[in-house]
Amino acid sequence: MKSGFLLSQKDLLQSVEKLSLKGSAGFLLGPTPSGTMFTREQFTEEQKEVGKIATDFANSKIRPNDEKIEHKAKEEDGTPTIIKLVKEAGELGLLGIDLPEEYGGLNMDFTTMMCTLENLAINGSYAATHIAHLGIGTLPILFFGNEEQKKKYLPKLATGEWISCYALTEPGSGSDALSGKTKAVLEGDYYILNGTKQYITNGSWADLAIVFARLDNQYTGFIVELNQPGISRGAEEKKMGIKGSSTVSLIFENAKVPKENLLGKVGDAATIALNILNLGRLELGFATLGAAKDVAKYTIEYGKQRKQFARPVIEFDMQMAKLADMVSRIFSLDALIYRTVSGIDAGLKSKGGHSASDVDVIRNYAIEASICKVEGSEMLAQVAGDSVKMMGGYGYCEEYRSEKAVRDCFINMIFEGTNDINRLVIFDFLVKGIYNQEIPFRDFMEMVESSLEKKNLAYPIEDSILSKEKHKVYAAKCLTAWMIQQCIIQHGKDIKNQQQVMKNISDMVIQIYAADSSLSRAHYLLHDKKHAGLVSSLVRLIVSQSTSAIQNLGSQVFASLWDTPSQKKQEEWNQLCSWAEYKENIFALKQEIAKATLEEGLFI
Amino acid sequence: MKIVVCVKRVPDTALKVKIGSDRKSIEKGDVEYIVSPYDEIAVEHAIRFKEKTPGTEVVVVTLGPADSEKNMRTCLAMGADRGILLQSNADTMDSFNVAKALSDAISQEKPDLVLFGIKATDTDSSQVGAIVSMLLGIPFLSTVVSFSLENGKIKADSEVESGHLVLQSTIPCALSIQKSNVDPRICSLINIRKAKQKELKIVPVDIPNDHFEIEKMELPAERTGGKIVGHGPDAVKELLRLLHEEAKVI
Numbered sequence: 001m002k003s004g005f006l007l008s009q010k011d012l013l014q015s016v017e018k019l020s021l022k023g024s025a026g027f028l029l030g031p032t033p034s035g036t037m038f039t040r041e042q043f044t045e046e047q048k049e050v051g052k053i054a055t056d057f058a059n060s061k062i063r064p065n066d067e068k069i070e071h072k073a074k075e076e077d078g079t080p081t082i083i084k085l086v087k088e089a090g091e092l093g094l095l096g097i098d099l100p101e102e103y104g105g106l107n108m109d110f111t112t113m114m115c116t117l118e119n120l121a122i123n124g125s126y127a128a129t130h131i132a133h134l135g136i137g138t139l140p141i142l143f144f145g146n147e148e149q150k151k152k153y154l155p156k157l158a159t160g161e162w163i164s165c166y167a168l169t170e171p172g173s174g175s176d177a178l179s180g181k182t183k184a185v186l187e188g189d190y191y192i193l194n195g196t197k198q199y200i201t202n203g204s205w206a207d208l209a210i211v212f213a214r215l216d217n218q219y220t221g222f223i224v225e226l227n228q229p230g231i232s233r234g235a236e237e238k239k240m241g242i243k244g245s246s247t248v249s250l251i252f253e254n255a256k257v258p259k260e261n262l263l264g265k266v267g268d269a270a271t272i273a274l275n276i277l278n279l280g281r282l283e284l285g286f287a288t289l290g291a292a293k294d295v296a297k298y299t300i301e302y303g304k305q306r307k308q309f310a311r312p313v314i315e316f317d318m319q320m321a322k323l324a325d326m327v328s329r330i331f332s333l334d335a336l337i338y339r340t341v342s343g344i345d346a347g348l349k350s351k352g353g354h355s356a357s358d359v360d361v362i363r364n365y366a367i368e369a370s371i372c373k374v375e376g377s378e379m380l381a382q383v384a385g386d387s388v389k390m391m392g393g394y395g396y397c398e399e400y401r402s403e404k405a406v407r408d409c410f411i412n413m414i415f416e417g418t419n420d421i422n423r424l425v426i427f428d429f430l431v432k433g434i435y436n437q438e439i440p441f442r443d444f445m446e447m448v449e450s451s452l453e454k455k456n457l458a459y460p461i462e463d464s465i466l467s468k469e470k471h472k473v474y475a476a477k478c479l480t481a482w483m484i485q486q487c488i489i490q491h492g493k494d495i496k497n498q499q500q501v502m503k504n505i506s507d508m509v510i511q512i513y514a515a516d517s518s519l520s521r522a523h524y525l526l527h528d529k530k531h532a533g534l535v536s537s538l539v540r541l542i543v544s545q546s547t548s549a550i551q552n553l554g555s556q557v558f559a560s561l562w563d564t565p566s567q568k569k570q571e572e573w574n575q576l577c578s579w580a581e582y583k584e585n586i587f588a589l590k591q592e593i594a595k596a597t598l599e600e601g602l603f604i
Numbered sequence: 605m606k607i608v609v610c611v612k613r614v615p616d617t618a619l620k621v622k623i624g625s626d627r628k629s630i631e632k633g634d635v636e637y638i639v640s641p642y643d644e645i646a647v648e649h650a651i652r653f654k655e656k657t658p659g660t661e662v663v664v665v666t667l668g669p670a671d672s673e674k675n676m677r678t679c680l681a682m683g684a685d686r687g688i689l690l691q692s693n694a695d696t697m698d699s700f701n702v703a704k705a706l707s708d709a710i711s712q713e714k715p716d717l718v719l720f721g722i723k724a725t726d727t728d729s730s731q732v733g734a735i736v737s738m739l740l741g742i743p744f745l746s747t748v749v750s751f752s753l754e755n756g757k758i759k760a761d762s763e764v765e766s767g768h769l770v771l772q773s774t775i776p777c778a779l780s781i782q783k784s785n786v787d788p789r790i791c792s793l794i795n796i797r798k799a800k801q802k803e804l805k806i807v808p809v810d811i812p813n814d815h816f817e818i819e820k821m822e823l824p825a826e827r828t829g830g831k832i833v834g835h836g837p838d839a840v841k842e843l844l845r846l847l848h849e850e851a852k853v854i
């Protein structure tokens with residue numbers, strides 16, 4: 001399936017092909033060669049099977065309990081319904097998919113595990129509870145725990161016998177996550193913990209917590225069993241959404257933590273917290289994907305039934321346009337998120353597994369994981385918001401699910417690092433990667449500059465499928481890289497004070513990843529002659545919207561860099577914009593996408 | 605006790621079926637196949653019986669192409685002990701041919717009980733169970749919603765349109781299973797893994813030509829939306845009038 005290379009660009013391309021599989025925003029520095037990206041269309045039979053279990057569980061166990069979950073109802077024996085469900089998921093094996101067999105897991109990859117998160121996420125409270133447990137609550141032990149700790153805790157967490165949580169945030173330490181004041185002091189065989197953790201998901205019903213505290217002023221991770229003297233739990237927060245999940249403070253007053261429960265090494269908090277958050281962000285992205293698909297289906301169902309002016313409301317042009325927006329954003333998140341997780345899996349596989357020495361694989365995907373989180377949460381916010389609008393007054397009422405979808409989706413833009421913070425992460429890691437020469441930015445820029453001189457941008461791959469669109473996205477990459485270079489030159493170290501610039505650049509990078517991944521996914525589908533009409537409309541819409549968004553974001557940055565730009569800069573910028581210019585009749589495309597979706601319900 | 609459950613793979617019921625260009629069959633392109641939902645309930649009944657009655661063996665039998673293995677593994681993951689896949693690519697609609705192949709295989713197993721779903725959700729013909737019982741020469745109890753073993757006999761509850769029957773039969777016998785409050789279990793990942801190791805015997809079979817053929821296949825006409833005539837008791841009068849004058853059903 002791979003296309004031929006033009007010789008002159010071969011070396012650059014090969015390094016890029018390797019790079020686009022290693023994270024670090026390698027996708028930015030060249031075309032993504034066809035056939036190098038994993039999509040859901042390549043699921044193995046096993047992945048499909050596991051995914052189906054999650055879907056069956058969601059439909060037959062979670063959905064009928066939506067109401068009970070929302071009101072934090074309890075079963076006859078006093079167990080909260082939501083926790084009963086998490087434990088049932090554990091019995092089915094859904095909490096241990098990615099854990100090694102020797103610790104009670106099934107030793108499958110993250111791709112398989114995360115595909116279950118997508119399918120389970122039809123209830124926001126459930127998704128948050130499940131993910132806080134098996135993601136940020138369990139993975140720190142898998143990656144940073146020693147053998148004894150893994151043996152002791154992972155089997156209990158894999159079955160759901162114990163529920164876990166992750167306690168990083170404090171009243172005075174939110175976005176500035178490593179500034180916590182909780183203190184640990186070694187006394188004999190125990191660490192004595194004092195302090196308060198705040199907004200802890202699963203806090204009220206967890207048996208175990210990953211807690212971060214300052215030991216000799218070094219921020220350090222601990223595994224803490226919660227049912228013991230010296231630890232109390234605050235009242236439930238009254239929240240806007242995910243009301244069925246538990247969010248409380250954990251208060252430590254001379255809590256005793258056995259010496260052997262130190263996680264990793266003293267001072268490891270940053271490594272643990274930030275790497276695990278990368279996985280958490282990815283998981284959250286998967287949850288937004290599943291939630292958005294559920295909302296889209298529901299909206300269609302409603303819109304087909306509801307008639308005004310003697311027609312189903314969904315058939316009106318403006319409603320069809322909103323539906324097309326839903327489907328196209330879902331399509332591209334789907335593409336970029338499976339691309340990301342499969343890249344991490346490939347990296348971990350080549351390294352051999354899950355231990356502290358393997359986390360640099362995850363670190364390398366910091367940019368992509370943040371993109372999954374930001375794009376996922378904002379896509380879902382749009383889908384849920386449009387769903388309410390498309391349902392009119394009914395959408396605003398509790399009786400219909402969209403009202404809850406809007407309340408539930410907002411948190412995704414806040415926890416696991418606010419989207420603003422994630423945009424800073426994207427920019428920060430990108431610039432670090434450039435300075436440390438982790439990615440061949442300079443080589444790429446040399447190519448861009450020489451193309452600008454020659455006034456000719458050659459697309460370095462011969463490819464018959466979607467060649468125009470690929471060329472345009474490639475041009476948008478050149479434009480973005482050029483803009484990053486100008487920002488670095490103009491602002492130097494002061495760039496860290498230019499948050500609006502950083503935000504725009506991050507948004508350009510997000511748009512590129514979305515368009516690029518959509519193209520690669522569409523390439524497979526078209527190559528296999530699957531749903532050609534719909535796929536081609538989707539990808540044309542996506543490329544059209546993203547290239548114009550990128551130009552728009554770039555223009556704002558351009559205007560901020562120089563009061564009067566030199567003629568050369570202006571010409572270069574104009575040239576780049578014209579290369580990336582891709583205008584389609586998006587009204588017609590949206591019509592086609594919506595029509596096909598109403599008929600076949602594909603991709604949602 | 606030995607229970608044989610006959611299962612059939614059918615196009616996923618969640619799927620929107622399209623008619624193929626020959627206008628005689630469905631378009632097979634992306635069709636995912638599942639165990640027919642009623643057959644799956646029959647498997648569930650057999651497994652529950654087994655869980656209550658130690659020493660029971662559950663054997664699933666299907667007739668279909670090689671990739672029916674996937675659906676057989678689902679039944680094995682639910683808890684069936686082994687499977688027999690009568691492999692044939694014949695896309696037969698002829699219930700007699702199917703029943704003949706199944707009964708030949710089942711007779712070698714000498715089961716005490718043979719279970720069927722009340723119908724396969726693709727053809728809806730509800731014939732195979734009855735013909736297999738006839739060929740095996742055993743009693744056939746239809747539309748069963750629950751059963752138990754009492755004093756060496758099978759006691760079964762059967763839902764019929766006009767009411768409820770309690771039946772009793774000697775063993776061996778065959779039951780066709782109707783939907784009730786028994787839902788098929790979701791298989792655990794461990795059991796799916798174990799199912800891969802379970803015995804699945806593949807036996808190629810020859811299916812003779814069908815005695816009849818499908819001349820034409822059509823989708824049902826689109827439903828033309830309902831009408832809400834009002835709410836509460838006030839609406840009854842108008843509803844009666846419409847049923848009488850427009851729909852002419854009363």
Ligand SMILES: Cc1cc2nc3c(=O)[nH]c(=O)nc-3n(C[C@H](O)[C@H](O)[C@H](O)COP(=O)(O)OP(=O)(O)OC[C@H]3O[C@@H](n4cnc5c(N)ncnc54)[C@H](O)[C@@H]3O)c2cc1C
Nearest residue numbers: 166167168169174175199200201247414415416417418420
């Ligand atoms: C329902 C819920 C569940 C949660 N679950 C958990 C959990 O399980 N475990 C856990 O440890 N935490 C959890 N949290 C905490 C969550 O991660 C934090 O709320 C989040 O990281 C933001 O911190 P903050 O609320 O203190 O906001 P702040 O840090 O006070 O931020 C306020 C605003 O300032 C912006 N801002 C902050 N710093 C910067 C900067 N440098 N540049 C630009 N803008 C900036 C932010 O983007 C935001 O818009 C949860 C929170 C909620 C609401």
